[in-house]
Amino acid sequence: MKFGGSSVAGTERLRGVAALARARAAKGDAVLLVLSAMSKVTDSLFAAGRAAESRDEAAALATFEEIIGRHEAAAAELFGGDPPEAVKAALARAREEIVPVLRGAALLGTLPERSKDLLVGRGELLSTALLAAYMEATWLDARTVLRTDSRFGQARPRPEAIKHLASFTLLPLLGPGRIVVTQGYIGADDAGVPTTLGRGGSDYSASLFGAAIEAAEIQIWTDVEGVLTGDPRVVEGARPVEILGYDEAAELAAFGAKVLHPATILPAVELGIPVTVRNTMLPEGKFTTISKESASGLPVTALASRGPVTVVTVRNPRMLGGAGFLSRIFEVFGRRGVSVDLVSTSEVSVSVTVDEGAAQLEALVAELGSFADVRVEKDRAIVALVGEELKRTPGVTGAAFGALRDINVEMISLGSNEINLSLVVALKDAAEAQRRLHAALFGSAATALFGSAATALFGSAATALFGSAATALFGSADTAVAGSSRKEGS
Numbered sequence: 001m002k003f004g005g006s007s008v009a010g011t012e013r014l015r016g017v018a019a020l021a022r023a024r025a026a027k028g029d030a031v032l033l034v035l036s037a038m039s040k041v042t043d044s045l046f047a048a049g050r051a052a053e054s055r056d057e058a059a060a061l062a063t064f065e066e067i068i069g070r071h072e073a074a075a076a077e078l079f080g081g082d083p084p085e086a087v088k089a090a091l092a093r094a095r096e097e098i099v100p101v102l103r104g105a106a107l108l109g110t111l112p113e114r115s116k117d118l119l120v121g122r123g124e125l126l127s128t129a130l131l132a133a134y135m136e137a138t139w140l141d142a143r144t145v146l147r148t149d150s151r152f153g154q155a156r157p158r159p160e161a162i163k164h165l166a167s168f169t170l171l172p173l174l175g176p177g178r179i180v181v182t183q184g185y186i187g188a189d190d191a192g193v194p195t196t197l198g199r200g201g202s203d204y205s206a207s208l209f210g211a212a213i214e215a216a217e218i219q220i221w222t223d224v225e226g227v228l229t230g231d232p233r234v235v236e237g238a239r240p241v242e243i244l245g246y247d248e249a250a251e252l253a254a255f256g257a258k259v260l261h262p263a264t265i266l267p268a269v270e271l272g273i274p275v276t277v278r279n280t281m282l283p284e285g286k287f288t289t290i291s292k293e294s295a296s297g298l299p300v301t302a303l304a305s306r307g308p309v310t311v312v313t314v315r316n317p318r319m320l321g322g323a324g325f326l327s328r329i330f331e332v333f334g335r336r337g338v339s340v341d342l343v344s345t346s347e348v349s350v351s352v353t354v355d356e357g358a359a360q361l362e363a364l365v366a367e368l369g370s371f372a373d374v375r376v377e378k379d380r381a382i383v384a385l386v387g388e389e390l391k392r393t394p395g396v397t398g399a400a401f402g403a404l405r406d407i408n409v410e411m412i413s414l415g416s417n418e419i420n421l422s423l424v425v426a427l428k429d430a431a432e433a434q435r436r437l438h439a440a441l442f443g444s445a446a447t448a449l450f451g452s453a454a455t456a457l458f459g460s461a462a463t464a465l466f467g468s469a470a471t472a473l474f475g476s477a478d479t480a481v482a483g484s485s486r487k488e489g490s
């Protein structure tokens with residue numbers, strides 16, 4: 001059971017978590033609780049680090065003291081005047097270890113990556129100290145199990161090592177009805193140096209732990225009723241998706257559905273462990289089950305959006321009929337470590353999207369410019385339509401374009417697994433694009449259309465209707481169309 005920041009935000013929430021875990025343990029299950037830091041604590045730790053780096057020691061220490069104060073206040077509420085020794089020790093150790101790091105960084109004007117991980121991972125150690133003491137459950141230091149490489153800030157886990165370490169460190173603690181409390185987000189490398197998995201990484205920790213102990217279920221408890229049909233911060237009527245395939249969930253997470261860290265699904269897939277996404281505030285409410293099957297029945301299961309991204313278009317008229325141009329381009333991306341998300345090709349050009357602010361982007365563009373024309377377009381966003389049925393439903397593209405109307409689509413890509421149709425729009429249009437697509441694909445009009453009357457929109461009549469519209473769109477000169485998605489237009 002993984003609980004995110006808002007699920008452990010205060011004492012009332014911590015009591016709720018304890019109740020949920022106890023209810024589960026009372027059924028005879030062994031429960032491993034994987035907690036995030038209390039909400040906003042990780043942000044504040046990063047802020048303290050930035051203040052130190054800019055040599056503002058006073059601000060750095062004040063920010064850190066605020067965090068300590070918040071946990072002290074929570075402890076006072078949970079335990080009355082005198083918190084248990086374990087909680088006092090965790091708070092004391094936080095001061096002992098973190099204050100010198102901040103002082104040192106302020107003195108030098110720099111915070112080395114490894115010290116930063118020690119700093120920003122502290123919130124999880126504190127939230128778990130509080131809950132374990134409150135529940136009188138076993139507290140486990142995740143760093144003794146969650147082995148990673150040494151890429152500080154974005155460490156990659158070593159599943160084999162984690163499984164091995166869990167077998168003698170964690171499994172013996174997990175009998176029927178037992179509860180163990182540990183941290184998400186943090187791990188340690190081979191030398192025992194603390195690392196973090198990157199922002200939002202607690203979901204990933206939960207599934208890594210779940211796979212290591214071959215859990216019956218991995219539960220992600222958060223502040224929404226599961227994975228919704230769109231980003232609730234953008235789309236007002238986003239609804240819970242009841243059942244989601246592993247592939248669909250992985251695509252949604254990769255394309256911006258913040259509710260799941262992009263890597264969450266991977267460890268679960270191999271062992272076929274179901275992942276459920278549940279609402280801490282409404283434990284008996286709706287939730288999403290992510291497993292092998294997908295059953296939305298709709299052509300699109302959910303939408304996601306990610307931005308800002310940058311579109312890089314590389315064009316070489318001499319490439320016409322030539323071989324090896326793509327390999328030459330991608331070799332440059334690979335060598336410079338710039339990761340590509342969407343790719344779309346035409347006869348003489350290739351467009352790709354990369355994360356805005358990707359390191360080495362400027363150098364990469366300069367290098368590509370030495371043998372081709374390069375165009376860079378910043379402040380774009382990807383809006384992704386994800387669904388297992390996408391490949392079996394003709395006309396989705398047409399429906400999507402119909403809904404977008406005047407919003408310019410600059411690039412289209414149908415993922416090679418054919419369950420993700422991604423559109424690139426200007427960043428400023430992304431929210432509106434998602435709202436319109438949601439209304440068209442999930443609104444009341446869509447429900448009628450996708451029901452028995454689905455033929456109207458996606459049946460043979462629709463092909464005629466959307467065929468011509470698609471031709472108009474696919475013919476447009478400034479729209480790059482992925483080779484694979486051309487098939488769909490016909």
Ligand code: ADP
Pocket residue numbers: 003004005006007036200221222223224226227228229230231232233256257258259260302303304
């Ligand atoms: P936690 O702290 O529990 O990990 P997060 O804030 O990381 O919570 O993730 C939950 C949030 O993800 C939701 O509050 C919601 O705003 C956002 N979100 C974005 N897209 C989706 C989606 N498709 N379904 C559900 N939530 C989404």
Ligand code: ASP
Pocket residue numbers: 004005036037042043123184185198199200201202203
């Ligand atoms: N606390 C970490 C963060 O805010 C990890 C997580 O919440 O998943 O990024």
Ligand code: MG
Pocket residue numbers: 004200203258259260261
């Ligand atoms: Mg999260």
